[in-house]
Every structure is written in C-alpha cells, then in structure tokens.
Amino acid sequence: MDKTVVSILEELENTPGKNARLEILEVNRKNDLLKRVFIAAQDPYTVYFVNKFAMPAFNDSPPSHEVDDDDFLSSFLDFIKNDLSTRKLTGNAAKKALVAQFAGMDNPIVQKWCQRIVLKNLRCGLQESSVNKIWPGTLKSFTVALACTLKSDFVKGEGIKILDPVTYPVRVEPKLDGLRCIAVKQNGVVTFYSRNGTILDGPGLSKVRDVITQATIDNVVLDGEMLANGNWNDSVTAVMKGRSK
Secondary structure (H helix, E strand, O other), X not given: OOOOHHXXXXXXXXXXXXXXXXXXXXXXXXXXXXXXXXXXXXXXXXXXXXOOOOOOOOOOOOOOOOOOHHHHHHHXXXXXXXXXXXXXXXXXXXXXXXXXXXXXXXXXXXXXXXXXXXXXXXXXOXXXXXXXXXXXXXXXXXXOOOOOOOOEEEEXXXXXXXXXXXXXXXXXXXXXXXXXXXXXXXXOEEEEEOOOOOEEOOHHHHHHHHHHHHOOOOOXXXXXXXXXXXXXXXXHHHHHOOOOO
C-alpha cells in the first residue's frame, strides 16, 4: 500500500539530515499531491491573507463516513487556492470558512499539516533549493531589481567624480523617501509585497489595489514606491498599518 502524503510529511519531519530528507523526496518524486503541498506552502507568490485564526478543538467522534487523509488534504488545498488566495473570501468570512475546514477533519495529524500549509511554514527542514532539486523550477524566488553602485571619488575642486564608465545620455530620477512596493496582479488578484517578499495588506493600500484591479492589464508585476506625506515614517505607517494618507 502506498504511503499517504501526510505520512510522508511526518517522515520528513522526523528524519534528521538534509540529504536523508532529500532521499525521501526523491523516492516520492512522482507524488503530485506531495508536490502540491510544497507549492502551496512555499511558493512566495501564493498568499492566503489569513495569518491569525483560532484552531477549533479536535473532534474525536467517529466520522459519519470514511474519508482518506489524502482526500482531506487535497480538498483543503483546493479550498485555500480557490477561496483564500483569490480573495473570494476575505476577513472574518475567510477565517470562519478556514476554521470550518479544520473542524471537519477527523485526524489531528492532517489538521497539523494543513495548518502549517496555510501559515506557509511546513517546518520539515526542506527549503526552496531542496524542493527545486527534486522538482526543478517548481518554486521561484522572490526577487526585485536593485540599484548598482558606481565607483566614485571626491576630487578637490571638482567635487564627486564618477570613476566607472557611463554611457550618456542617462535617465536621472529623484530618490523618493518612501517604501518599496511590488504589486503582483495574477488572474485579476492584486497582492502587494515589500522588497524582501513580506506581504503588505493594510487598508491604506485599498485605493491603489482598486486602481490596479480595474486596469485592463493582468498577470503583471508593477514595481514602485509607496509615498505618504513625502517621508519614510508616514509611508511605513500608511502601508504597514493601513492608515490612509
């Protein structure tokens, strides 16, 4: 009898050593549900917008009908993908539906792994690079364009002189003292990230989200600066705490 994905995850958690865990993944390379679990939990562009929720007490009464652990897991992955990541359900409605999902599980081990998936922290000792060794290209890093530094020196009587070769003409823009913000629009759903991939989801971004959502463009990445009152502190407050400016 084939192992369930839940049992494979348990094996990964309880196996010491990266190489030993990679061997377990290699043996189960063809397990599509296991691959879905790692994508759901570790893809930086898949977001569920629910960070805090009260886990229901485990119901140990016999189930009304027999349901396979992997069926529960597959159904849960469908739910968080179709209802949470698309923002079909948001706020309290999302939390209520999520808690109902956990309440319907008759195996505490399934509950544990589903909770870790939605919180995007499997805690089984396998990071992006390890997963991509088994399933190349499955997980993409969250990266943003960064500025390059030109070598320069202060020359008396001339001021600061650039030493690196520069091909002119060049474009020069003012440095805005705001918060770097990357807006990703996928299938009509807009998600905001900081430069290191942290989700920005405060109400202060609602107007910007509405504009991007209503735009005809889709499946794009917009990279810019969120600026409030022209200074860093107000920009952080507006984006992180959701205060409209």
